[in-house]
Amino acid sequence: MEGFPVNPAWVGWGIAVYVAASLWIALLSRSGKAQNLSDYFLAKRSLGGVVAALSYGATTYSAFMLIGLAGLTYQGGVGALGFELIYLSGMVLVAFFGPRFWLVGKKFGYVTPSEMLGDRYDSKAVAVTTAVAGCLFLIPYSAVQLAGVGYLLEGMTDGAVSFTAGAVLATVLSVVLAWIAGMRSVAWTDAFQSIVMIVTATAVVLVVIEALGGFGTFFDTLEREHPAWMAVPGNGFFSFATFFGLTLPWFFFSISNPQVSQRLFMPATLREMRRMLLIFMVFGLVYTLVAILWGFSALIRFPDLPSADLATPKLLSSELVPPVLGVVVMVGILAAAISTVDSILLTLSSLFARDIYGNLRRNPDWTRQLQVGKIVIPLIAVLAYVFARLKLNLIAVLAVSSSAGLLVMVPAIFGAFFWKRGTAAGVLASVIGGGLLVLWLEWTQTKLWGQASGVWGLSISTVLFVTVSLFTRKPEHKAEQFLGYLKKSLEEKGVM
């Protein structure tokens, strides 16, 4: 039985309610004029664990989950679960890096991860380069979200809401939510959106599985009709090389992606950070399972779709999902996309204001930097929108290559905390060399020895970081100050 497009009027109402609620929460979150940059960009370094966890969840999990990941499941099977859960397990990096970022952030007043790296390696060039790399790779990532919303609304209403209308809506709302109160409005609307995301997705999956005969029948059907989807390499999609290439960049996500690593500066105390970490992991496990089960449901119901990206829109507008619930889930996906984009916009604007503008101009004061940051938010959004209009296929592939690009910062970040010998030249060589390699591999769609771009990016950047550092002079004083402080504090605070 063919599905029917959802009534555009209901879609309109759903969006209207969601937009109104988000704006209201954003406005409520304001707390007077920003006194300094950490007010606006870091919510005064005073986030509680629960809001921080939910905000982390909303920022991390995007339209990719219910559209891209579901599509990957549809196409390749259980390997998609492994991929996403290996990403989640990467949060163990926060158990080590979290307190380290947090302590130096507080002590030395860092607003962005690039500022931290620039200070640690005693080099403005490091701050500028890592900030530029962040912008370069996160704008495509944002574009993917905006495109995801465009496709979703277009698919669900059979074109009544166009791709353009959807993408523009997502762009404008992301800008507004970031603009209203900086990290305050982002964190609070994130918390709201993450609850919407997880509740709506869980509800619809339970409804769909029930309609497909309950969990027992569900798994029996999968095992009987699509056995290859239950193992890896399974039907061949998730070859080991593919799996490794996909998981590697995402494993380091929590430290390589500035929109989430910046959040390590924000919790009020270590206790709140611990809460953030643990609550987020539980949230992540549930949300991941839901997205995977959703993808499998689409496989059962619509086994012969021409493209995996159609899995979600098809299933959402099918007879298995009551129309009202379908609209509600659509809003949940919208929330996932927008909460990711507004966080990225805010982080990128802080990187631009603090590390690019802040370093290239002669010491502008913080009010100027804040002004520049605010102007940059809509500018970056427009850039992302333009990229989204190029309508590149397979959402999952794009998102991954952005992550592969940021992966090249990982050696520098490890070096900052664990290797006194690291130098600014080493960082620059690793980030620029590794970054260019990833860009070239992605542009030419080359897989050297069958391995994905991220594998080579990380390998080359590690080699460059270590060798160039060994041949150049280390920032003796800064390294001593930075690492010396940490050594004492980590011991005091009971951090491993």
Added chain:
Amino acid sequence: MRNKRILAVSLVMGLILSAYWTPYTWLSQVHAWTGSFLFWVMFVLAAILLNVWITSGWRDSR
């Protein structure tokens, strides 16, 4: 503390490696949800427990 850290890092690395190795070897011919699907869920639960342990000593100043 240093020994604890070494232990923690070793456990983490072992766990992560198993998440790559096990499904692609032992479980690659198990076409049931009790294969890789269940394995990876258990793997994340183990990771969460590891995180609980690693962060258990964190303390803020008075």
